[in-house]
Each structure stands twice: as C-alpha cells, then as structure tokens.
Amino acid sequence: MTDATRASLADRLLAGERGALARMISWAENAHAGFPAALEAFWSRVGRAPRLGITGPPGAGKSTLVDELARAVRAQERTVGVLAVDPSSPLTGGALLGDRIRMEDHTTDPGVFIRSMASRGSHGGMARAAVDAMDVMDAYGLDEVFVETVGVGQAEYDVVAAADTVLVVLCPGAGDGVQALKSGLLEVADVIAINKADLPGADRLATDMEESVHIRTAGREVWTPPVVTCSAGRRDGVERVLEAIASHRAHLEDHLVEHRRAKRVQQVRQVVGQRLDHALWVTGACAPRVEAHLREGVTPYAAAARLFEDLTRSLGDLVQEPSA
C-alpha cells in the first residue's frame, strides 16, 4: 500500500466508499500502523450513531434477533452496521464466522453493512478492535451500529459494555436463569429479551429474570432493565424489544455524553494497560530487575513491593495506593 492510498483511505471512508469502510475495519482489527492517524482524520464524525450491544448464551437467537432489529431500522429508512463477533479457536487461531447466515436478506441492501470479526483471543485486543470498528461504521455515516458477541467471558463483556445499550438475549432450555445470574450477564444488561417465547419455559424464565432484576435494583437509583419476551424466529414480539431499547435510550438522553465518556475512559485504560505492560515487561527492564531481587532469595511479594516502589517513585502523583 502506497503512502498516497494510506492517506486517502480515511477520505474515501468519509466519501461513502463501501470498500474503504471494509478496509478500514480490517485496519482496526489488524491494529494496522496507519489506524491511529486515520482515526484522527475521521474522529470529528464519530459519535452520531446509537450503539447497541447484543449478547447472550450460544444459540439464544442473537443473530436472528439482530436480523429482525435491522429490518425494523430499515423500515424507518435508517441505515445500520452490524459487527458480529465469533470466537477464535484457542488452538489454531482460526474461526468459522457464521452469524451473517441469519441475516442474509440484508446482503444486497446498500443500507446494511455486516461485518464478521473473530475474537482472536488476545485479552483486551478484541474489545479494542471492536470499538475501533464501531467508530469506523459510525464515521462512515451508518445511522445505527449493532455489535453481537457470544456471552461467554470477560473479553466479550468488554465489547458489548462499550455500547450505549446492552441487550441480553436468553432463551428457555439453554440452562436456567441461575446460570445467567452466575455468568454475570445480568450485570451488563440494560434490556433483557427472553427469545424463543414459542417454546415452553419462556414465561417462567421471564418471571425469574424479573425477580433477579428486582432484587438487584430495588431501592437503588439505578436503571431497571426491562424484561421482554419475543420469538425472533417467528418475527413475533420484536416491537417489544424495540420499545425497551428505546426506553433505555430515552433514559440515557440527558447524560449520554457522560455515559460515553466514562466508556471511553475504559477504552483508554485498556490501551494504556497494554502499552504499559509491553513497555515494562517486553521492551523494558522490569523482568531483569525482578530476577535480581529473586536471586537474593526474597519472596515474590517482596520482589513485587520493591518494583512497585521503584515504579511509584517515577510515576509520582498519578499513582495512589488504596489505604489499607
């Protein structure tokens, strides 16, 4: 890639070129050296699209529901970008990306852009890539941005947590509500959809979830996630999900800017964390210094304390230890 094309990829993105949108997302996911400068170039256009994160256990019907939500957005003549994240194999690093099969009616609709992304395992890396990709879709001018991840771990939570609104999709049969509670899924939820309401057990699951939400939120000044039922596969009840999403958006309205800034702080924290880790342990001198401490026979905690003391001395008042 020549310097000229590198410089102009952001321009082509802003000019509405679909191929540039696709390539810029690749830059985001590959942590391409040109991405930070490109982001600089289109940063002023980031922040217009509402972002919806969709998560839940494998097979709950997330992609089917995303397909329906996209249909509803299109019916209002608004455009939508979908980022569908699937896990990479920890063994080979490969991935089968199959979410878009459920969204194939939208394939040739110019108002819908669907991108599959593999989680690529590196902690923090996936959330970074996904947030960057959402920024790209937003800057391109898509009116709404959806991101789907399987609700299985911290990395996946970090992705959806970067969205404005988090929709957790559950379904009867895939374990009971207690599992959803234990997995921490409910803690990230702004809206809970019980999908596959055509199957037995959906009402029971909805009641359980309402109870869990009530226990968590009663008497506190926090958002109470609505629990709605739907059958995305039968195009039934999707309007209830939309209403619930809209109610959370209305609730955010007044403090959306602060809400987003708080999420950006988390993003910066991740970026800095990774850079710091690399700078201290990979290119930096921490490892040999700790090795020297350990050679003297001190415990790992003592070695850590010595290193920490050295670090705080140079970091000054950026560091504050918790008072014991």
Added chain:
Amino acid sequence: MSERRIRVLVAKPGLDGHDRGAKTVASVLRDHGMEVVYTGLHKTPAMIAEIALQEDVDVVGLSILSGAHMELFPRVREELVSRGMERVLMVGGGIIPKDDMAALEGQGFAKLFGPGTNTDSIAEYIKEEVARRWAEEGSEA
C-alpha cells in the same frame, strides 16, 4: 501490521443443495488458522461479491456441484471486479471437468480443485499464495 490473519469466504453459488464439501473445506481452513466466513446455500454472484467486499476477504472459494460453473464462476468474478476486488485470490472446487478447469484458470481464477483433492493441500496452497501477495503488497509501500 501486528496481527493479520487470512480471511476466506467460502461460497456456494447457484441452485445445488449440497454443501457438505463446502463445509468440510471451511472447517479445514479454520483448522489451518484462517478466519472463514461461510455463506450458506444458493447465493447469487452479486450476493457473494457483496459479502466478499463487506468482509474484506483475501480469498474467495467457490464450490459447485450442479455443473453450472462455466456460467456462474465468471459471473462471480465480474461482480467482484465491478466492486474493485480484482486482486482477491479466487479458487474453486466441485465436479469440474479438466478442460473447464483450464478455461477458468485463464479467466482470473488462480486454481481449481477437482473432487478428491486433499483438503490440507488446498489450505497449503492458499497460505502460500496469500503470503506471496502480502509480501508483494508490502514491497509496494
């Protein structure tokens, strides 16, 4: 470029309803560390090209058993070229006579694989070919 991986679209154009072969190839490529998007059955050339564009894949692999490859493969190629994706590596497989393979390889397809091809050798071919193209890209910078 800190963490680039080979992205492949495995697609089934046309009307035949058998995708065992395509699914097998998709999972073998996954096992070779590639990120594989599978389209499902019955895709039109325009749909395949549009998915390839959105997914920014390095490779498009077509599988066909219906015998319509001489009609459909070049049309997929046209749709890709019209979207500025003439540089994507195109491969195909299925029940394709030798003469047709040769003809398609002259029409922008890098390689066609006949029935009974060792699937690991398909993966090895793709890895080598993509590595070569990435090196070329790099040297243009």
